[in-house]
Amino acid sequence: MFSRLKKKLLNTTDKLLPALAILILLAVWEIVSDTGIVPKYMLPSPVEVAQAFVTDFPLLLENSRTTLIETFVGLFAGIGVGFLFAVIMDMFKPIRKALYPLIVITQTIPPVALAPLLVLWFGYEMTPKVILIVLIVFFPVAVSLLDGYESADKDTISLMRSMGATKVQIFRYVKFPGALEQFFASLKIAVSYAVVGAVISEWLGGFQGLGVYMTRVKKSYAFDKMFAVIFLISALSLLLMFGVNLLKKKCMPWDKRN
Amino acid sequence: MSKLEIKNVSFSYDGKTDIIKDINLSVEKGELISILGKSGCGKTTLFNVISGLKRPKTGSVIIDGEDVTGKPGHISYMLQKDLLLPYRTIEDNVALPLILSGTKKKAARQAVQDGIRRFGLDGTQKKYPGELSGGMRQRAALLRTYNFSGEIALLDEPFSALDTLTKGEMHSWFLDVMSEIKLSALFITHDIDEAIFLSDKICLLTGKPSSITDIIEIKRPESHKKDFSLTPEFLEYKKTITEKLFVENTADMC
Numbered sequence: 001m002f003s004r005l006k007k008k009l010l011n012t013t014d015k016l017l018p019a020l021a022i023l024i025l026l027a028v029w030e031i032v033s034d035t036g037i038v039p040k041y042m043l044p045s046p047v048e049v050a051q052a053f054v055t056d057f058p059l060l061l062e063n064s065r066t067t068l069i070e071t072f073v074g075l076f077a078g079i080g081v082g083f084l085f086a087v088i089m090d091m092f093k094p095i096r097k098a099l100y101p102l103i104v105i106t107q108t109i110p111p112v113a114l115a116p117l118l119v120l121w122f123g124y125e126m127t128p129k130v131i132l133i134v135l136i137v138f139f140p141v142a143v144s145l146l147d148g149y150e151s152a153d154k155d156t157i158s159l160m161r162s163m164g165a166t167k168v169q170i171f172r173y174v175k176f177p178g179a180l181e182q183f184f185a186s187l188k189i190a191v192s193y194a195v196v197g198a199v200i201s202e203w204l205g206g207f208q209g210l211g212v213y214m215t216r217v218k219k220s221y222a223f224d225k226m227f228a229v230i231f232l233i234s235a236l237s238l239l240l241m242f243g244v245n246l247l248k249k250k251c252m253p254w255d256k257r258n
Numbered sequence: 259m260s261k262l263e264i265k266n267v268s269f270s271y272d273g274k275t276d277i278i279k280d281i282n283l284s285v286e287k288g289e290l291i292s293i294l295g296k297s298g299c300g301k302t303t304l305f306n307v308i309s310g311l312k313r314p315k316t317g318s319v320i321i322d323g324e325d326v327t328g329k330p331g332h333i334s335y336m337l338q339k340d341l342l343l344p345y346r347t348i349e350d351n352v353a354l355p356l357i358l359s360g361t362k363k364k365a366a367r368q369a370v371q372d373g374i375r376r377f378g379l380d381g382t383q384k385k386y387p388g389e390l391s392g393g394m395r396q397r398a399a400l401l402r403t404y405n406f407s408g409e410i411a412l413l414d415e416p417f418s419a420l421d422t423l424t425k426g427e428m429h430s431w432f433l434d435v436m437s438e439i440k441l442s443a444l445f446i447t448h449d450i451d452e453a454i455f456l457s458d459k460i461c462l463l464t465g466k467p468s469s470i471t472d473i474i475e476i477k478r479p480e481s482h483k484k485d486f487s488l489t490p491e492f493l494e495y496k497k498t499i500t501e502k503l504f505v506e507n508t509a510d511m512c
Binding site: 153155156158159160161162163164165169173174177178180252253254 | 306309310311330331332333334335337339341343344345346347354355358359386388406
């Protein structure tokens, strides 16, 4: 009874402390901006940012829609490709040996450096954005799944074999569910990267999207709107990560830690 | 006809040094035979051969008159670790053998309910292995083994990871269940007490390469089924086995 109370208390302080830190940060920001320590036109106060967010809300919403569609299409395609690669590489060891170093090397190329090329190749529509996101998402998904498959318990696999399980059954009942933990960990990172990837490729050319909005408000030195869109992007990333957590809970009911 | 017959089985990993040599053994219906030997004697290797996971150098494994040498999927196998899949509920875990052989999930779940009750696992159907105690998990693992084949099972030190008190409890439970379900079993252990308490026969696996050097038949006095381990007969068996293991082990260290 007492320990439960204590735990609850700890839980609230766990949530209270970061909230307090954010509040203090916002307050300092407000003061710095209002007193003119940093000029208003360079650093609008949080209140002004909020106001800009409200006035531009319909526009932001419309642009978010484009960015989110790109993100989701890229995300799903990237997960699909990553999953496929991981399965093939797990099933056929020579392919794994041949491809693994290549995949690692491709990861040393910053995706941002590829974005202009993709625009040149595929134009200003959605295609280059989706491709960039696929490239970003593919790697963490493929590697985490592959490591997950690898880490499957050898004795469990022997036991499954002794029960006459086929390769596909072993994959379905042992390897795949065993890799979910790592998969979701990497997916959490992948979703926020995907949002950022969409925005960056929109910077380089496009007709709509938060990245396009950003370049537009930047050109007009609308700092308040700039901050508004930055916060919106981070809020979207957070929301997606939250979604991944929900999905994880749904997909892994045996995991009692969360 | 014997349930399981093992004829002249030898096995080596590199083709030269035998790990086990000329193993001959047969298990009759409802019989429980223990294989007793020190760690590293090749007990588990022998089981891998019998289960078909490894192909022997020579010899054959015959189940119900059918030669199944090197073919997995004919005999159920249970290991020291329960190896329940952590991401499946208990009922889905014990139903796994049925699902693997093509039964639909719903029908498989239905089919295992009776066994769940019989094995004293009622109420754990929807729980995950992580929520159960070691003893209960081991029961579930045994039920899964039984659901694969109710005929004959290989049990590789199934109780050795349990604490002494739980182990004692599990032994009496195991004997009750065995006599009820009439399972034939080969049982690996390095625990002499456990072997005497549970088995109908004990095979001593000694030497290098290991072979069966002695078969001791255990006669449990009817009047002392539960407290067999406290009877003078029990101690007599223990003395015989210890002497044999000791003498043979000094002759050629296993």
